[in-house]
């Protein structure tokens with residue numbers, strides 16, 4: 357059965373306060389399965405195997421993972437080992453290192469006996485802040501959508517999005533989806549073209565789940581249809597999330613984003629990137645310097661489906677999980693501080 361999901365917090369402290377609960381997103385939309393993480397290793401596995409994913413949510417999950425490590429062993433050596441373990445879980449989303457560094461900053465100056473409590477409190481604050489950041493992105497995005505809709509008040513606004521940058525990629529609300537949720541709730545008529553986003557289909561499986569749950573009109577499309585729709589004037593704006601924006605404004609995001617940006621440029625469709633400050637990486641000069649995760653080829657040759665997975669080819673497969681969209685193709689960056697044309 358295909359379920360629908362109204363937005364909610366996608367990560368929570370366990371009832372005993374000693375762990376973290378996450379949704380196992382590999383099961384969506386067929387099942388809503390909450391999983392308890394009880395150690396840094398649990399968190400590392402959940403991130404690496406994409407039980408939980410999305411740049412800000414990866415950061416929040418790693419933050420709790422490091423807090424759990426400190427509860428087990430608060431020593432400097434254990435902290436360093438768990439930091440390294442979690443940092444290696446996935447290389448591209450800068451939020452992972454950002455969150456781990458915040459936990460170290462909060463805990464390391466304290467006596468060993470006080471470190472775990474401070475780390476859990478900081479992880480809680482990272483989650484609360486992410487929700488507020490995304491709500492602010494949503495408000496600024498809503499203003500932008502109102503301006504766009506004023507150009508075509510007679511019909512809904514058609515927005516195209518890629519992958520999942522929704523509440524399932526963050527602690528709540530999402531980044532690219534926050535303006536969409538707020539527009540829908542404010543009565544601004546919107547329709548979303550949802551890129552399926554091969555090979556893991558985060559769009560078809562997760563974004564569709566989210567939008568259906570919120571009652572937002574949407575249509576799932578193949579990744580290759582976006583350019584055609586833009587050429588036919590059926591896309592008013594593209595809004596995507598990001599895993600890392602470099603100092604020069606280059607945007608690293610799910611594989612296929614760059615091709616959408618090229619099509620948008622060619623068809624004069626505004627291309628917006630929604631991000632909180634935690635996804636901006638001033639220490640990485642350009643997109644060329646961002647580590648691009650290479651995931652297992654099996655994600656290309658096997659397809660997840662209700663009741664299991666089917667193999668679609670016996671061939672080898674390459675699976676770069678992200679690409680880089682040059683800043684020159686970005687119309688604007690939708691941040692918690694507003695819509696800016698450069699970062």
Ligand SMILES: CSC[C@H]1O[C@H](OP(=O)(O)O)[C@H](O)[C@@H]1O
Nearest residue numbers: 409410411519521525597609610
């Ligand atoms: C709001 S960040 C969402 C970002 O993360 C996704 O990657 P993954 O599903 O592999 O974690 C994708 O790049 C989204 O744009």
